[in-house]
Amino acid sequence: MRQINCECGHVNPEGTVLCESCGKPVEGNQHIDGNEGEQLLNMRYDGTARRSQTYNRTVVDKVWNFFSSVKVGVWLIVTTVIASAVGTIFPQEMYIPPNVDPATHYQDQFGLLGQIYYQLGFHNLFTSWWYMILLAMIGISIIIASIDRFFPLYKILKKQKPKRHETFMKKQRVFGRTESEDVDIERFKQNLKKQRFKIFEQDGHLLAEKNRFARWGPYVNHIGLIVFLIGALLRFVPALYIDEFVWVREGETAVISGTEGKYYIENKDFILETYDENDERFQDAIQNQGAPIPKNFQTDAVIYERVDDIVPGKEPELEVLKEASAKMNQPIKFEEFALYQASYQLNEFSEMTFKIHDKEDEDTNYGEFTVDLTDPKTEYELGNGYNVVIENYYPEYEMNDGRPVSVSKFPKNPAFVFNLYPPGESEPETSFLGIGANIDASGDNQYKLGLVNFDVRDVTGLTVKKDYTLPIIALGGAIFMIGVIQGMYWNHRRIWLQPKENGVWIAGHTNKNWFALRRDIGKAVEGTRIEEPVDQFEMKS
Amino acid sequence: MKESTLKKKQKRLIFRSAMLLVMAGLVVFAVVSSLGGEDAVIAKGEKAPNFQLKKFGTDETVDLRDLEGKGVMLNFWATYCEPCKDEMPYMEELYDKYENQGVEILAINLDSTDIVVERFLQEYGLTFPILRDESGQVMDLYQIGPIPTSIFINPEGEIVEQVRGALTLSKLDGYLQQITPE
Amino acid sequence: MVDMLTISSNLLYASFFLYLIATFFFGGTIRDREKGSSQMAGNIGIVITIIGFLSQAGYFFTRWSASGHAPVSNLFEYTTFFGMMLVLAFIVLYFIYHVNWLGLFALPVALLLIAFASMFPTELSPLVPSLQSHWLYIHVTTASLGQGILSVSFVAGLIFLIRQVDQTNKSKHTSWLEFVLYVLVATIAFIIISTTFSAMEYEATFQAPVNGQEAEITYELPAIVGPASGELLSTEAMSPLFSAPEWMKGQDAAKKLNTFLWSIFGGVALYGLLRLLLRKRIAASIQPMLKRVNPELVDEVAYRAVAIGFPIFTLGALIFAMIWAQQAWDRFWGWDPKEVWALITFFFYAAYLHLRLSRGWQGTKSAWLAVGGFGIIMFNLIVVNLVISGLHSYA
Known part of the structure; x- marks a missing residue:
């Protein structure tokens, strides 16, 4: 492995773009971060050697580097977004009415497009194997990309020295030279401390830094996502x-x-x-x-x-x-x-009460009986000589070739064949009774049964x-939130000061919110006779 | 210097390979689990799970465990199921012959009221034992979907065959022969 | 009770006009070259905005006390609240960056949202059992706040594009920018048309088969497109120019299509009129007003809005949503269209952040992404509710 000796004496690993110690651009490596011919340095990961950019020899390395790429990660996200959007065009199978055949439902409801949708399997898109693999690949990408970036970044922020190379200073976005004999560096330090900057010193060179922990935010939230995904994965374990x-x-x-x-x-x-x-x-x-x-x-x-x-x-x-x-x-x-x-x-039927009356006169009453539909008796004695035998019971009746049949065991549409034995008779009168049906079997019955009351119950x-798995999933969500807040609501800011024979140089860097950084610097230079640095960045449209 | 570099490289390769393997394993696990659906408890060669049901019209209970040593056919049926009506007479026809050879036919009824079962038995003149599974627990235990479904259990208590849909007389005869004790 | 409701709607009107007035003050800051008077106008603008916001908060709480539940349970209430959160987000960012131009664009978008909201039925609606939970307030308000902040990113992105896109030549950028402005104009057209016809109490009733049964469908706009095999019952109404295709089956599918067509055509007419008056692209006419605006600052505001809004959106629209869904529907995630679109929004802004942080997408690219993000948010609000229905369907 080639190593790079910087003029400041620091030995950098292969692939380093900016010296880990002093920030001097390493010759021959500037293409890695696209610094060639640029006015400003790309400060991504402080120019440290990312392993994914360095080793690419075996198949394992190639796979690893594929997932390590943010570009790949973004493409995976874009693909997932498009797939998910397609999955909402028509309802997923779980949201169509039960008891309908999906094969015909999609065509009936949504025409040709619906049929194509169904045949391509989009009606089960979110549980399909390829959608799951897509999500899994995002997960893998998160893990690998984080490993490849966190460790180098952590190391370089530990190794960084206040003493920076001139080129590094000049090529920072926020940079200013002050030519003056009497700048008040003590005051500058005090001002920075008031703003909760930590100050590091080396031979009169200053590094003021705050909120370094914000840089760990992305990695923390990625851990949260992984914990979340693992929680979701554990749902496939039946015991859990x-x-x-x-x-x-x-x-x-x-x-x-x-x-x-x-x-x-x-x-x-x-x-x-x-x-x-x-x-x-x-x-x-x-x-x-x-x-x-x-x-x-x-x-x-x-x-x-x-x-x-x-x-x-x-x-x-x-x-x-x-x-x-x-x-x-x-x-x-x-x-x-x-x-x-x-x-x-x-309103499933639970009880029905019938009365016996003359066929021709509904106001007569020869007795009533109540059938418990959950357990009908075979015979009901009314006590005055009238007997009713349930010849047949159909909990949910339908007519099939002119014969009543039941299509389920639930009393949703009950019907009966009753045999009524009037006092002293041994030949019964047979009738068929259901909701909206009261049929005299022989046609010459003297009596008729009528429904007088019913009870229903609900299911x-x-x-x-x-x-x-819920605690794991909740933990993942919590870690994720902590991570995003850590990374988004705090910003890592660094200000360098380099003493010159005739004055000082100041440079500043932040990973986001440059206006806030300049405000910090503005406050720090108050009363120090140091000039406020300028933003060297020019927006290209 | 050179050696330490080599070692580093090797370590890196091992670490990366291990990570990739673990992650690939998890993905395979997820995909397989989601495609595999429920694990079948009721599969050929598995031990038939025990249950205890009342014989219809009596207070006598039947424990599947007590029938070990005999071949057992379980037939899940209901009065409102049309194809069940077709196969019941075949069971009636073969019941006596196989009972003598040590095969028990247990027709497990899934209706909710006694009267419909009673009328059905009268209409079809069935005499072999009918068990009542009013709560559907045994049906759930055997993961029965559409009825009729028949399960054939050999004298060792293992499931030999599971048949969805109605049986013909000759098929029924064939399956019953399979579970007849030697 | 009813009095409370009157107070409530009056407060909403008041806030609408206050935002309108504030917009003019922010407009004054751009024209004025003198720093002092411009700052004065800006201060008045923000004070009026805050009063407007408080008035709208008054609407919110009085309506809450009238109905007994937080007014975020139907499309009118939700969209109004979304507008209010956009204003809140603007106020917050105003105090971070002290930028007047943001108000000039953010308040009109909020006005548009509130006016758009009032096109939907405004009556109080009772809560169905699944919505009866404290999580309704927690989830919806947080999600909406997140969306409001993310929308400020859209506003800043739009300002950036109007400021930066080269208007001397026609390009993809100018065309898409005009399209975005056209959509805003079409929304105004929709509001004008709906308000006009509802003031005229226009009605056209059709009889048409809906899912196999004859049903009556009442249009509030003249029918350009009638329901499939529908029959016009009203005598004085215009008969439709053509019928909706047979596959549009929902109760109101044809009616929604009709409204959509009115908005498109109304938008074309209004946009055409503006072009005639201005004699150049709309963006080109606004551009000179923004000459003094610092594009880096606009870009940073857009980015900052995403940085602040993304965690809040995630918390409200995904995490709180999952907690509630777990309680109400026994699963924290069900791939319901609204959930999926919330996830899409999340993914989209995650991609935005990754592209910006790792791939250096700043300025124009980033601004276009912010516009796209707002497009997704509005899609989730309007299309998912009105066209793709699911558990969250308000309408």
């Missing part, structure tokens, strides 16, 4: 992350999915409140909406723990763990799980979550 769903009907107790049969939930009541349409404040909005606006979704629940050996299917022994309500924004939390109010279905849908 569970995302399940459970439906529970009012009055029922169901096992909570994802808990391996250990916890049960009883839905005592599901509450849906809407805003009062007579509320003066919101009248207009509710009218414009044309439908009630919901105010609250809530499940009053009891959480149970199973205390016997867990054998699925076996009648469990349950102990109350807690009673709680799940609302939007207020999940029920127990042990490591959380239950979120996520969905509901209103609540809760998401079951266990998430041990």
